[in-house]
Amino acid sequence: MPYKHIASRLRVSPASAYQWTKDIELTPKQKRKNLEHLGGAELVAVRTQAWSEQNRERRRMAQQDGRRRARLGGDLLHQAGCMLYWAEGAKSRNNIKVTNSDVHMIRYFLRFLTETLDVPKERFALSINVYTNNGLDIEEIERHWLEGLDLPTSCVRKHAVNRPPTSSSGRKRNKLPYGVATLSLGDTALLQHIYGAIQEYAGFDEPRWLN
Helix, strand or coil: CCHHHHHHHHCCCHHHHHHHHCCCCCCHHHHHHHHHCCCHHHHHHHHHHHHHHHHHHHHHHHHHHHHHHHHHCCCHHHHHHHHHHHHHECCCCCEEEEEECCHHHHHHHHHHHHHHCCCCHHHCEEEEEECCCCCCCHHHHHHHHHHHHCCCHHHECCCEECCCCCCCCCCCHHHCCCCEEEEEEECHHHHHHHHHHHHHHHCCCCHHHCC
């Protein structure tokens, strides 16, 4: 019986029924029979739910990898990088992202990713909130960040011009002559590794980071 039908019979959520039955091995004939009993919209929902559960399991495994790395101890750069992301990073599901006006802080976080997690620099994306009333042109500002972070020009993405930064607590634009930079990396497994390590280092559980 399809697990959505089981859920309906037992008056529980489809997710609960899926968890209870996911380890049961069905024959190809049984699988075909179950699919025949589902309507078009229901079939799409079943497949969507299964895909969601698979991705959640991948995130859980990546967090476990981060926890194992943290339990090894002795890697101060790994610990500092994870704690820095806890304080400054965007808490999304799939993208590592840090925004700040301090080139040294972002450079240190970049060092954490390249040295402890083996991420090539070419994989990063760099964008800048540029303020053009500070006596510098966009090329000078871009060069400041690329040289400060030792990144290739291929990492540069479209900049936002004269947009007030949210990371500087409302400071005037002339206090930030080089603007605010965002370093980002699209990698769900590495982000979830960091989330797992943060929880292990700090001794807490945050289910929202998994969901």
